[in-house]
Amino acid sequence: MTTTSPVAPSAHRQRRRWAGAVGSYLFMVYVLITLNFLLPRLMPGDPINGLLSQGSANFTFGQQTRTALRKYYGLNGSLLSQYWHYLWRLLHGDLGRSVVTNAPVWHELTRPLPWTLLLIGSSILIANVIGIVAGIHAGWRRDRPMDRALMVGLVSIWQFPPYLLGPILLFLLAVKLHWFPLFGAQTPFSNTFGFGHRVVDIAAHLVLPLVVLTAGLVAWDYLLMRAGMVTELGSDYVMLGRAKGLRERRLKYRYAARNALLPLVSNTAFDIGAAVTANIVIESVFSYPGLGRLLFESIGTRDYPVIQGVFLLLSVGIVTINALADVIYGRLDPRTTA
């Protein structure tokens, strides 16, 4: 996504490059928004039936009830008119109302969002820190026992899919040993707790999902960092530095590690994609009230507005972070700033 220019671009060209980048970013967002609208409607099934099935088994209704419900939720017009309607409301920041709960989609999104951010954010942070530290050392001393142990260990842990690791940890540490709570993101109604107590409570609930999510990310960050280190070690400047007798530490951290970090920046965007994915499973296993669960549930009821809302948040979030990563990458990499 980042182009390396051999010559320093003029201010004009720089502006054009920026305009192009912003333009393609906006285009991407537009296409995503459109896909968000279309894909749910391509799924078999009807949200009105999803809604009616929330009623009692003997809830009776005539055709006019269904027609009225369609109209109420704006599902009665042609696909094109629904699309314009959707775009128009989106422009005004209106995500619509959930068909199932009749609550604003915005509310449905903002409740789980902090929990998902907490889980994904802390997991990516921890995975990167572990991955970077382990990667630097392993890469610098490649093929030593430490490197091999880390490699086999981390890569093996990585192969435990969240739907296996989650249940195992839940069973051993929560059900059997009672070390961690069974479910949720916090003890319900814990707002009476003091601040410290609350933090501990939230942390205790976070540990197991966090471990599972981090296990899926850390090996990747580690491999990336290690490969980066190995590559840097093979590059001319390190050889030159060594030949000149630069101190090992300086070479390792100031030069090699710094350059090897670059790919991790753009990788963060992928980490987020991977975390969001794993999250759907993890939130199911631990009953964690996040966005993944919301998405999965709303797909089950074909709740179009909620599916659209979650996707909008995820896809625009990922596209934006990608774009930001590009910018940061450009800043960090001397070759691209020229």
Added chain:
Amino acid sequence: MDRRRFLLASLGGVAAVAASSCGSGSGSASSGRAVHLPQGATGFPSPFAANADIGYGQASLVYDTLLWKDSSGQLLPWLAQSYTESPDHLTYTFQLRPNVRWSDNQPLTADDVVFTFDYYARQQTLSPPVIIQPPDGIAKVSSSGPLTVEITLAAPRVTFLEQVAGALPIVPRHVWASIKDPGSAQDLKVLVGSGAYRVVSYNGDGGPLLFVARNDFFLGRPFVQRIEERAIDDPFSALLRGAADYGSGLGLRADTLAQFTANPGFGMVTNVGASTNAVYWNLGKLGPLSDVRFRQAMLMAIDRQELVTRIAAGRGKPGNTGFLGPDNPFVAPVPQYDFDVAGANALLDAAGYRVPAGGGTRRDPNGAALSFTLLMDSAQAPLSEILVADLRRVNVELRPNPVVIGPQLFGNKLTGSYDIAVLQFPGPGPGGPNADPDVLRRLFSSNVPPSLQGATDYANPAFDKLADMQLTAFDPAQRKTLVAQMQTILAQDLPVVPLYFPEWTGLFRKSVLDQWYFTPNQFPVAENNKQLFITGMKTGTAIRPG
């Protein structure tokens, strides 16, 4: 079927989340009893936004009805301290309790009751997202004094007291009069009720829900002071560990159950027929599906006892061709077409559905193969596997078509795009086999509008007539006779047959609350009735001390 149940269903499980709402208890700081329940909010707990039977139960903690039922099936005086019924069963006069106050301290008057009936009636056209059934058959509601309400019916209905007076949550005029779209009014401020509990914390659909008792409640200080609905997916682990005080589900395995029955600290209540999986035939299709002999033979080919053994871990009863559940007092003995493969084969042969010379799937007289799609919830795969194997024994082919339960299963069923379907009556509730027998009319009479779980294209004038007659049969013995005749017709026609009734098992921690019960007719609330939380007892309105 709340959304979490959908999730669980999609995850392949039997619905692990128990039905209706409630619980109670004491705050940790304030004194009093606290009950922790595993379910979560099922929609916003106002009468107009709550979803399904569970959501109704949650709203019922905040809102009261004129009458309310306890474990004896008796309708207790609730908002109404007494009522009179005219000899023609058309006019009911309710005398409201004096000094009932809304939670914002305004007095509850006859005016509010009249408003409530008007408001619900308007929602039928104004604001369709109301998912509870608006009362029908009401001709006029008026007040004759500040505490006297007179309700006139268009036609007599034996179910009126239970299903309208005992079910319709009375809402305050001063809150709702200005609200045009009640389904979307989801601010805690609108939850002004006359009930024993206030909603203190609501965290969205599926999230935890906290109720705290109102000590100015008209029956006195509620026995349970605090009800925590904690939104737990696995109620039994939570119960065992102390995170919940009640957990219920169906077809509990022996190894799970043993962990509770071995411990004297836990108690158990059961109900067979609260839930069922029923087979539906698309009677609108010509050929074998609309041939009753074929349906009889299919029932003989399916080992319904084996379904109990294999799917419900042996806890439950085989299905009943008369539809009603084993614990329903109206259940009548009817022919069952017991498991008999030879008999099924003979019946199919006699009906002209013959096995081709070289073996294989039977053909009908026109040469078409007896091969049918089986529309089913993806989570019911084990059941479908048994059915496929059972019918293969009599050379009939079933092709499973697993779909998502709400949007697809019911959609296909409503539009008749299926051959044979299996639909679940998921748990205790007023629409299942243990409900008031009027459920038979609602599901099978051709005079009522369609419902999700009603029969497809079933019309039997004799049944329709009986169904209408039982609605005006005020003599219980007479009603029972009529309902028995209805079941006989159903057992002949076989439009929908419950395949098995898994036992619905409720387990509870005795030290917190020990009087749990299932409400007769599973209405207005099937389990965790607020009467229990308020009084601490199974019956009556007198509050247990302590």
Added chain:
Amino acid sequence: MSSDTLLLDVAVPTQPQPADRSPRTRLVRSPMLTVGVAILGAVVLVAIFSPLLSPYDPRAISGPPLQTPSAHHLLGTDVPGRDILSQLLYGTRASLIAAVLGGALAMFGALLLGVLPVLFSPLADRVCNRIAVFLLAMPGIPLLILIGSLAGNNQLLLIVLIGFAGVAYNARLLRSQALALRDRGFISSARGFGGGPLYVMRRHIVPAMGPLVVIGFVNWAANAVLIQAALAFLGLGDPSGVSWGLMMNRALGQQAIYLSPMWTWWVLPPGLAITVTLLGFTFVGVALEPAFNPRWHRSS
């Protein structure tokens, strides 16, 4: 998880690959590769011979429900009464098909989207690269879940979609290699001799990029196993199929499964089978990595 092959971003040779013998000798001695290949070999054998190895038809009800392990059913039975061991053995097939098809489709698509345009024209390359960048920015797996519900019970379609999800990343990866090859000029000379783009691709590009394609395939095959099982675990796809993800879905869907020892023979075996298979792919992938990274060796 589309990030799997990102590792290779670093590994893409930016200089002519030296005629270095050492990687191959190193490869032979790599214990990771040996273990990886052994695992994959075993998986393939089990998949091929599952009808011989399985004591029962995995779909048939062959015993009482919820049996604990016994001589008749070494891993017990599931809810309608099907043999769990047989399901475990047959489940290998679903995973392997997903791996091979998913990996192959991803790499085939990647060649079409990432390499072919390079040979045609710079404009085609730019357009295709934009498309790849765009696809890459999508929240892949959530989208797959959505589309997975669309695919319904069509397992093959689901696998095609899983393969498709891997196209964009691998296309970007192969493209940079193709660009490097193009810059070295031997494509233009081949074309100068009258070779069409497809001919050039077949004769020159594909052999030159073979190693990269192999690594991409191995990595995406692992992803396909993971995703296929995840979708089945979430209850998407055909509930009457036989696969590891589905076994876990059914087992964990059991009420109060954690209160029963059942989970040790119903949940763990398919879960560990997935893990072992993934290990096989990943070991091979990680072990192959240095063999194709020239700089890797200069440093040692």
